[in-house]
Structures are given as C-alpha cells and as structure tokens.
Amino acid sequence: MESRPPNSTDPTAGIDQDQATSARRIQRLSSHLNPPLDGADAEMATALMTCAGRAKIDVDTEKLSNYMRGRYRDVQQGVYDYFNSRPELQTPIEISKDEHRELCMRQLMGLVREAGIRPFRYVVEDPAKYFAILEAVGSVDMSLGIKMGVQFSLWGGSVLNLGTKKHRDKYFEGIDNVEYPGCFAMTELHHGSNVQGIQTVATFDPMKDEFVIETPNDGAIKWWIGNAAVHGKFATVFAKLMLPTHDTKGVSDMGVHAFIVPIRDMKTNKPLPGVQIHDCGHKVGLNGVDNGALRFQSVRIPRDNLLNRFGDVARDGKYTSPLSSINKRFAATLGELVGGRVGLAYSSVGVLKIAVIIAVRYSLLRQQFGPPKQPEISILDYQSQQHKLMPMLASTYAFHFATSHLVDTYAEMKKTHDEELVGDVHALSAGLKAYVTSYTAKSLSTCREACGGHGYAAVNRFGSLRNDHDIFQTFEGDNTVLLQQVAGYLLKQYKEKFHGGTLSVTWNYLRESMNFYLSQPNPVTARWEGQDHLRDPKFQLDAFRYRTSRLLQSVAVRLQKHSKTLGSFGAWNRCLNHLLTLAESHIETVILAKFIDAVRSCPDEKSRAALKLLCDLYAMDRIWNDIGTYRNVDYVAPNKAKAIHKLTEYLCFQVKNIAKEMVDAFDLPDYVTRAPIGMQAAEDAYTVYTQYAGF
Template structure:
C-alpha cells in the first residue's frame, strides 16, 4: 500500500525516520497533526503494510555532532499483524469518512508514534545505511536523491492520465449515441431531426469527440515513454517523463471533469438519471484532479521546466527529449509574425499542420517572457497548458501521417483539424493581441470550426464505435448501440 503524499511541498514533509544504531532499527515518528498521512488507500480496514516517505535522520553524523538530515527516503512499515489483523502498537489509523465518489476505496489517515522497523526496511535503491550508521548513495545530493525517489511515483500520474481518457471516451460515447437517437423539432411538416443535427449540439460535442481522439494518441505516447524510462533508467528520459506525465495528467483530467458535465447536460433529463451514469462518472473521476498531485501544482512544475528549457535554448544548450520533436519550427515561432500569413484565411492554409503547430507554439512564445514567478504565476500556468496542447497536437499529427489506410487518414485528419482549430479559436484573443491572426482570419477559423464540427458529426457514430467500448463498460441504457430506448424503459419499470 503506497503512501499518498498529503502535501504539495513533499521535500519539506515532517515525518521522520531516525536510525538507532544500538538496535539496528529506524524509528518512524509523526511529529504533529500536520504530518499525519491522509487518504491512504486500503488502510482503514485491510492494509498490512505501508510505503512511508519520511526524512532520514542519522544521529551524531551532522556538523558538530548534530543529527544529519539526509532528505526524503521510502520505508516499508508494517501496520497490521499478519495473523490477527490487529493494528500494530504505535500505529493509529482512522477512516477518512464518506467521500464524494469512489467510496469503494478504503481511505484512511495514519499517525506513527515511535514505530520501530528493521534497517532492512529502508528502500535503499537511491540511498542506504550500513550497520554502523554510515550513509552511502550513488547520487551526490539530497535534491538528486529526492528527484529519483519521487520519479518512482510517475506511474501513478501516467495511469491517471490514461484512465481519464477512458472515462472521457465513455462519457462522449453515451452523449453522442443519445444525440443521434433523440429527435426534436425540425422543418415544418417534416419528420423530427436528430438533436446532433443542430449546430449548437455539434459545437458542444464534436470538439469533445476530437479531443478524446487527440488524448488517445497523447496517452499512448506517454505510456511508450514511460516504458522506455523503466527499461533504460536514463536520467534525461526520466526527467522528461516526469514533466510530460505532470502536464498530461493535469490537462486531461481537468478537461474530462468539465466534459462529463457538458455530456450530462446535452442529454437533457435522461442525463440526470443515475442509471445513465454521468453522476457516477463525474463523482468518481473528480478526485483524479487531486490524485498524485493537485493539477495546478503539476502545471506549475511544467511551467518551471519550460523556463529552464527557454534558458537552455538561449544559452545554446541542448533541449530535453520532449522538446526535440517541437524544435523543428522553433525559428518560426520565435520570429515576428508575417503580416501576410497573419491574414491568410484559406481552408488549405488553416488545415495545414504546420500552421496549426506554429500557432500553438507562437502562443507559448507570447506567454514565455515573464519576470518574478509568483507575480506571473497565472500567465505561467497558461504557458504550461499551451505547451501541453502543443505536445498533444504534435502526437495527433504524427498519428494521422502514420496511418497506412487513406480513408482512415482522411477521417483522422478531419478530427485533428477540428481539435487544433477549436483550441485556436478558444484562445483567439491572445492570437489577436499579438497580431498573429488578423480579424478576417479569425472569422475564417470560427467558420471552419463550425464546418468541421458538421463534417465530424457525419461520421460521429463510426468514431465512437471505433473506441470499441463493450456494453459492459458503457452500461448506460441511452448509450447502447441498439435498442437503447427499450433497455431504458425496462430500467425504469415499463
């Protein structure tokens, strides 16, 4: 059972693990209420062991015989007797109580009062303590050891980003299938039409469907990079995956959280029925924005890395792995806008991947030159979001190009264009302020987004079916592929 860190400033957490050379043990202590470990999964009723992050303290080994603080390390701490299941002495466990969602997860809060564990219970990959109390590590500084230790937690962010895309697919599938099924009004003396034929409904759902596809390819890239990191233990790849997972986890989970509510609203009264799952999806997914790091804090980490990358670029240094595939058009987005291209408004130009990526990167450049961190923090968060969007678009464009089938490429290109231009339109104020997009071009982008939404609507059924989500996963009666109304009426007792 892994400890869920309850504070953003993990490097300053207060739980201590003090080495006792007489007994060859570590003593785990929670010094105050602020250091209690909250939201520990499976702890209140079932967990037998916890992986506890604590400050490693070596008595008499600091300057002047003072205790030496070696920084954050991980320890295996037994919390229950394996035979009787009783909570062990010195361990206090309390239930965190009823939650908004995920109440099937047993979350507890842990306090440690002088809990002794064997020296071998130190997870010593990045730092070890010998029997005589001597400390050794292959990493030279506390900061490097801390980064390596927390790097092992990246998998949690990868899994949350991955799972959030799956939840978005479910919500979009239910909403799109119902919108195709539900008929309302239409031309006088004509049959009613599907609500998805209304431009306003297309404007709600089609960019969301495009985003689900964009996130699908981004998460696949993230998983590939994470697998490469685990295989190679390469320091540069590890640092890159840390930033990439932070950005994608934050961006995707925030987007999905908003999208679930939009999907519910788009289904009218039936969207409010618990059996159609939007309430459960929303409540269970909501914590994804906090799990494994608060989304705002994670975006701050991305922004900090971007500032370092800008500094390296302007000093002639090398770029990290993430930036390698974005640097091809570096000269374009660092240059002044071309007064001619700023006014180009033809469809071929607006659907050109080079224009779309350059626009995303120009957005990043516009937001990148700031001074004091805190005074500009809101701008830096927007910078981080723009970077994540550029990463997602780059992966989507690459996926489109790599499809061997021409028809598949055509459809995916349509979806990719909608994703890119919808994002540009949503930030059109920024592009206008820096004269990157002239007024007529902005109007052309808006018009093209509406047109592309209509084009995607024509293949919306096929696009959600391509997610290949079985009925056991969808479960919402209004989201089934066939006989949706019949199944729904049965659920409510007809």
C-alpha cells in the same frame, strides 16, 4: 451607348439608357441586401453544398478500432469478458460504502486469482500492457482501477523502483497475488504537494539496528491513504531519515526516504502496536477505495526495511548514497514515481471515452422539434449540440494518441534509463495528467447537460463518472502545481537554449526555430484564409508553436523584471496565471503534434481521412478558443479569424456525420459502458432504460 458583345454579363446590355440606369440601381441595392461572398465565405458555402450533396466519409470501424487499441486489445477484452461472466462482481447502482469496499477487494482478488490477470508482472516488464489493463479495469469500476493502482503502481511500484533486490525477492510474490495488500503513505494532513515538507520522522537506533517511525504532531498524520482503512497490511511510509550524531545537534536530517512498515497483523488484521488507523469516511466518489489515516507512535522496523536504492544506512549508522545531495536524492525518488501520473492521464482518457460514447449516441437517438409539418430531428443535428460534443470527440482522439505516446516513452525510459527521456517523461506526464484530467472533469458535466434530464439518472452513469473522476485533478500531484512544474521546465530549457545547453525531447520542436517563431508575423500569411491553408498541419503546428514561443519569451521577461523588486518567489507568484497558460499552450502543442503523427501513420486510407477530419477540428477549435491572443499580435488578420470560426463550425458539422462510427471505434461493449441511453443499438435504448425503472 457603346456596343457590347452579345455574351456580355452586364445586366444593362441591350436596353436603353433609362432602363440601364434603373437596372444598375436595382443591382446595387441587391448587392447591399445580399453582399457578394468573400473568399472564405464563398469557399465555405461551396464546401457545405458539396458536403450536403455528397456521401459522408466511409469509416471502417473495425480497422480504425484495431489501429486505436493496438496490440493490447486482447488483454483488455479479457478483463471485460471476465467481469461480464461474473455478474455478482459487477458494481450495482446503489451500494453502501462498506459494501462497495468489500466488493472492490473481491473484484481485485477475482481478477488476479480467478481470471489469472497479473498486472504487477507488467509494471516493470511491459508498462504499456499494465496501463492497458488499468484502463480496462477502470472502465468496469473506477474504484477498482484506483485500488489496483494503489496495490501495484504505488505500493508495489515503490518496492520495485525505490528498493533493491532484497526487497523484490521478499515482497514481489505477495504483492503480485495480493497476499500482501499495501498502502502508499506519502500525503500528510498538513502536507500534500510539498513532499519535502512532510514531518513524519524515521530515526535510526544503532543499538537495536532499527528505525523508529514517529508522527510528531497531528499535522504529520498520514491522510487519504488508499487501502489503509480496511485492507492494507503494509505501507510504504515516506519520512525524514534522522541519523544520530556526536555533536550538539544529536541527529542529522538526511532528507525524505521511503520505508516498508507493517501496519496490520497478517492473521488477525488488527493494527500492530504503535500504529493507529482511522477511516477517512465517506467521500464524494471512489467509495470502493478504503482511504484511511495513519499515526505512528514509536513503531520499530528492521534496518532492511529502508528502501535503499538511492540512500542506505550501514549497521554502524554510516550513510551512503550514489547521489551527492538531499535535493538530488529527493528528485531521483520522485522521478521513479511518475508512473502514477502516466496511469492517471491514460485512464482519464478512458473515462472521457465512456462519457462521449453515451452523450453522442443519445444525441443521435433523441429527436426534438424540427421544421414545420416535418419529422423531428435528432438533437445532434442542432449546431449548439455539435459545438458541445464534436470538439470533445476530436479531443478524445487527440488525447488517446498523446497519452499512448506518453506510455510508450515511459516504457522506453524504464528500459533504457536514458537521462533525456527521464526529463521528458517527467514534464510530459505532469503536463498531460494536469491538462487531460481537467478537460475530462469539465467534459463530464457538459455531457450530462447535453443529455438533459436523462443524463441525470444514476443508471446513465454521468453522476458516478463525474464524482469518481473528480479527484483525478488532485492526487498524484495537484494540477495547478503540475502545470507550474511544466512551466519551470520550459523556462529552464529556454535558459539553456541561450547558453548552448542540450534540449529535451519534449522541447525539441523549438530546437532550431526559436527565432522564427518569435519574429514578427508575416502580414501576407496572416490574411490567408483558404481551407487548404487552414487545414495544413504545418500552419496548425506553426500557430500552436508561435503562441507557446511568445508566451515563453514574455513570461521570461516579466519574471526577470519582477524578481528585482519582489524576489524570485514573489515574481513567480506575480506571473502565475501567465505561467499556467504557457504550460497549457505547450501541452496542447505536443498533443496536436502527436495527433498529426498518428494521422500520417494510419495504414487504412478511410480511417486516415476520418482522423484527419478530427485532427483539423481539434486544431481549429483550440486556435479559435484563443483567437484573441493571435489577433493581439497580428498573427491572424480579421478576415482569417472569421474564416477559422466558419471552418470550425463546418468541421463540427462534418464530424457529426461520422460521429456514430467514431464512438463505435472505441470498441467498448454495452456491458462496459453500462448506460441504457448510450447503447450501440439505438432501438433497444428506451426499452432497457424503462426496464431499470420497473416498467
């Protein structure tokens, strides 16, 4: 046997041949039973051991909260303080529909007239401040948030955005102080998303200088109109503008326009002549909002009640517009109403924050099972609970920064009227509203389940949050329809890309990189599995952008192919699921990009480290959820896929260690979250909870 140096690591060194043979067999058998760790496993094992023996990230919740809530923290706190000081205005757990409606109106009047918070002033002057108030109000009672949105965003916003100076001068003060409570009457019984298909008509009568508003059939009844059933005095009614002609047709359809129509007497509150009002009744949620149905029978309004920013009718019946076609006027009209979608996306994140706070705090509080003869452990120590809640916590932060960016972009658009920003806000608001509200709806059920039986108690709010929020997926644009708009927008940009056209802000991440993202994956990087690589923002963004690019290219090819035999509509329907996936992929990419920007911009080092951890979890969780797509095109090799899965679990574990601090940084007081099992002081939770049950 050859000699070996005394420091050799060979286990057979220094023993005879038989012993050496036996030792090698034992070693081989041991390696089969306990295979050596590959690169990813070894690195992960080292990281886990290091983490276990190391103090968790130190999070300064005050600094992180200041960074999160920004310059509108004080105005939100003003909303919270007002309602906390007025217990009679707080919504009880059990309340009838009619009582809830009246309470909701008193809440709105109190906010405006007692607290002196005038949201309407900020709709145009400072939209970001308006949305901050809207989020805070929705935290108090979601019905109040929607009622406020109807009054100021929809009814008031339509007057400001679709009308001209004469309308602002006449109606602003009354809308602002809620002396003129109003409605937004667009949706009809038979038409919701297809606004161009509405059937209500407004025919100009040149003899009396009036418009005649008519509901021609039952399908044209205005339906689900907020504020209509009880409190509304006015309505912005969307109808087809008909002008008399001297030919055989008799009238000319000028397309959908908006009209101010008084619906109730200002003193008696009774419906005005020709206006029929019916109550839409009890709903799944949001019963503090009085949704009603409106039918018009030869209701006459002055010609000046036409909101005439994009189209006007002169005394002699002549029609004028700065826009050349019905389609352009319609697009401009709807484009001015995107603020509602912006508000819903932003408010939905506020709802998600409340649910995540309650679920995380309860999961830290509740102890169950554990190692034999040892104390029970919290349910958040279980990997299954971490898997449910930690990616959700990361997503909540991601959505916060993405919707904050949307609000800032919307405010800039309102200030500058820049055409590129108009297109960007339209696509981004549609996509974020659809994606965020769908995610929040699913998460509310997950949070309830994660809290077991106690999550089913009404006092712990998951039921009311879930029921009130559910409709967010439908109004201001059905989510499936909105995602199709995003997909259509991307396809339009894709076409312009190859015809030398300009590219919008949302699209510009592919401005110079389309060929790179559509090229074959690099077989070397497809196998890289180290943590430094997987947690590199460049890899994460490249992976998201690659997926979007592939989806866009492939759906464009499929649409072209199927349109030859099915026509454009048939081809679109044939590829619909593909198109929806494309839109979601694009929105996820934008969300990740804004999260990465927010991490980099965070001035506090400790907060930045915590946010980076959540950002990595958001990225890894989304990549793993769609790992099949990456594997199918060899973007990710099997070993790398395994490493991504292990890293996702590891990040969930790390985020769990700072979960309490991260939900505390949302800075929502207990009197806002209002769930005993979600109280900040865990030692008080069961005491307060049992008091609600009468103990």
